[in-house]
Amino acid sequence: MEFKRCKRCGCFFTSVDDVCCNCSSKDKLEITTLKNYIEENNLNEINSLSSLSYNTGISQKNLIRHVNNQNFPDININL
């Protein structure tokens, strides 16, 4: 375990994750929201972070993190 800084709130914590335990539930919620949005709209690619952010209410910074964490292996990312 290393001492890390949470990528959402900036607090220090020890975990193998990128975010602290307070924020990991927020992350999970956002990933679910994103998955539902992708399913409902039959998306197979992401080419605009700003519209995705607008439509899901998730910040662009967090969207990038979720996408980079391989949460969406079936989606092509064209940013």
Ligand SMILES: [Zn+2]
């Ligand atoms: Zn946090």
